[in-house]
């Protein structure tokens with residue numbers, strides 16, 4: 001893996017980051033209330049990479065809030 005911004009390969013990684021808190025990480029998707037994430041922060045530029053864990057990634061296709069896009 002490399003940072004999408006600066007191409008560095010070194011990260012600070014936190015697994016099992018919970019969405020339960022004072023802000024909504026996946027707005028408009030009530031079924032994500034117990035979702036967990038892996039977070040990787042680039043050690044060079046600070047860009048934060050969020051990864052939705054497990055079955056929750058599949059659930060995004062059912063959400064009206066998120067639209068699927070392919071970006072070049």
Ligand SMILES: [Zn+2]
Nearest residue numbers: 003006042045
């Ligand atoms: Zn970076």
